[in-house]
Amino acid sequence: MELAFVGAELVDAGTRRTGWRLAIAGSRILAVDHERSRAGAAVDLSGFLVVPGFIDLHTHGGGGVALHTTEPDEIWAYARWVTRTGTTAFLVNVVGVPEGLPERQLVAAVQAVTAHDQGALPLGIYLEGPFLNPSRRGAHHPSWLRLPDRALAERLLSLAGGHLRVVTLAPELPGALDVLDRLVAAGVTVALGHTDATYEVARQAFARGARLLTHCFNAMPPLLHRAPGPLGALVECPEACGELVADGHHVLPPVMRVLTRALGPERTVVVTDAQPGAGLPTGTTFAFAGLAARVDGDLARLADGTIAGSLLTMDRALRNLVELVEVPVEQAVRMLSEAPARALGLTHRKGRLAPGYDADLVVLDPSLRVHGTVCRGRVAYASPAFAERLVAAGVPLERDVGEPANAPGSTP
Structure with a gap:
C-alpha cells in the first residue's frame, strides 16, 4: 500500500x-x-x-523486559514496547555470565534477530564485555569478566552467526589489541569502554580500527589537561563516534554540552543504556543479568547503590538535549537517528x-x-x-498499536 x-x-x-x-x-x-x-x-x-526513527545502539531493556535473556520472546516483547518511545531499531545488548561466556543469551539474540516480525527492528547484537577492565567494571559483576583471548573471540563470533555488530572492550588489557584486530576484520564495530586506557593506548586502538567509545565519561578515566585519556583520543579521531547517555545524570548537562560541541551531531550517538526498569514506577525491582536492581527515581541502582545503567527512553533523551543542553531540534534528531546509523555503517538505508x-x-x-x-x-x-x-484518511490500524491510558513506559 x-x-x-x-x-x-x-x-x-x-x-x-x-x-x-x-x-x-x-x-x-x-x-x-x-x-x-x-x-x-x-x-x-x-x-x-x-523525524527519522530513533536507533538505540546501547540498551539493556525497558518496560519490565530484559534483552540479556535466554528467551527470544522477551526480545520481541521489548521490540513492541519500545516503539512508544520513538525507537524503530535497536541492538540486543548482551553482557557477561558467571564463569563462562553468555552462550545461551547469544543464541536467543540470534533467534530474535533472524525471526523478528513486529515493532522496532533488532539490528544485531551489542556485546558489552567480557573483555572489560575490573577497575572500571561499573555494574558488571567481576565473575562476568575475562582477559582478552583470541579463542574466546572466535567462539563469540561463531555463536553470534554474523549478527555481532558492536563489542565493548578495554584496549589496555593483555591481548586486547589482537582481539580488536580480529573483530575489526570480522566487520564488528569495536567500542572502547569500561577501560582505564591512557590517551596513547586509546589513540592506538582507534588507529587500529576501533570506531566507538562506550557511554562517554562513564567507566573510563576523565578528560584532564595533562591526561586526555580515551575522550581526548576520541575527539581527535574523526572516523569514531561517542555514545552519550543523555539522561542528565550519567553526564551533567554542561558536560553534555561540551561533548556534543566537540563531536558535533554527526559523531554524537545518543543512547539510553536503559535497564528493564525503564518506564516502571519508583521502587520497582528488576533483574540486571541476574543481579537485583531497583528503580530509584530517574536512575537504576544495584542493591549496593551502584548506578546500573539508566531509565532513559529515546524520546526523553531528545527533550533533554533540547531543554537541558540547548541543542537545536534539527541537530538533536541527528544524534538519535543519523549518527547511530553512521556508527553501524547503515547510512545508506537508516x-x-x-x-x-x-x-x-x-x-x-x-x-x-x-x-x-x-x-x-x-x-x-x-x-x-x-x-x-x-x-x-482511511488507513486501517493493526491490533495493539495504541496506548492504553495506564500503559507502562509512557514518558511524561
Whole structure:
C-alpha cells in the first residue's frame, strides 16, 4: 500500500521543511517532494513534526523486559514496547555470565534477530564485555569478566552467526589489541569502554580500527589537561563516534554540552543504556543479568547503590538535549537517528527521510512527545490523536498499536 503524510514539518539531516509530502510504499520511503498525494491514502499531520526513527545502539531493556535473556520472546516483547518511545531499531545488548561466556543469551539474540516480525527492528547484537577492565567494571559483576583471548573471540563470533555488530572492550588489557584486530576484520564495530586506557593506548586502538567509545565519561578515566585519556583520543579521531547517555545524570548537562560541541551531531550517538526498569514506577525491582536492581527515581541502582545503567527512553533523551543542553531540534534528531546509523555503517538505508530509505518515522507534537511510530512502513504505535488522523484518511490500524491510558513506559 502507498501512504503519504502531508502537512507535517519534516526534520531531517539538520534541516526543517514545511509543505512537503512524504510518501511510503511497502517498507521504503518512496518520495519526499512538494506534490500532493496522487495515489493511496493521504494523512494530514498538520501541527506535527515527522523525524527519522530513533536507533538505540546501547540498551539493556525497558518496560519490565530484559534483552540479556535466554528467551527470544522477551526480545520481541521489548521490540513492541519500545516503539512508544520513538525507537524503530535497536541492538540486543548482551553482557557477561558467571564463569563462562553468555552462550545461551547469544543464541536467543540470534533467534530474535533472524525471526523478528513486529515493532522496532533488532539490528544485531551489542556485546558489552567480557573483555572489560575490573577497575572500571561499573555494574558488571567481576565473575562476568575475562582477559582478552583470541579463542574466546572466535567462539563469540561463531555463536553470534554474523549478527555481532558492536563489542565493548578495554584496549589496555593483555591481548586486547589482537582481539580488536580480529573483530575489526570480522566487520564488528569495536567500542572502547569500561577501560582505564591512557590517551596513547586509546589513540592506538582507534588507529587500529576501533570506531566507538562506550557511554562517554562513564567507566573510563576523565578528560584532564595533562591526561586526555580515551575522550581526548576520541575527539581527535574523526572516523569514531561517542555514545552519550543523555539522561542528565550519567553526564551533567554542561558536560553534555561540551561533548556534543566537540563531536558535533554527526559523531554524537545518543543512547539510553536503559535497564528493564525503564518506564516502571519508583521502587520497582528488576533483574540486571541476574543481579537485583531497583528503580530509584530517574536512575537504576544495584542493591549496593551502584548506578546500573539508566531509565532513559529515546524520546526523553531528545527533550533533554533540547531543554537541558540547548541543542537545536534539527541537530538533536541527528544524534538519535543519523549518527547511530553512521556508527553501524547503515547510512545508506537508516537515519534519514529520503527516497529509498527504510520507512522508519516518528510523529512528534511541538513539545517533542511521541504520537506515532512507523517501523518499515507499518504503524507500530499510535496515540489517540495520531490514530484519529489515520482513521480519517482511511488507513486501517493493526491490533495493539495504541496506548492504553495506564500503559507502562509512557514518558511524561
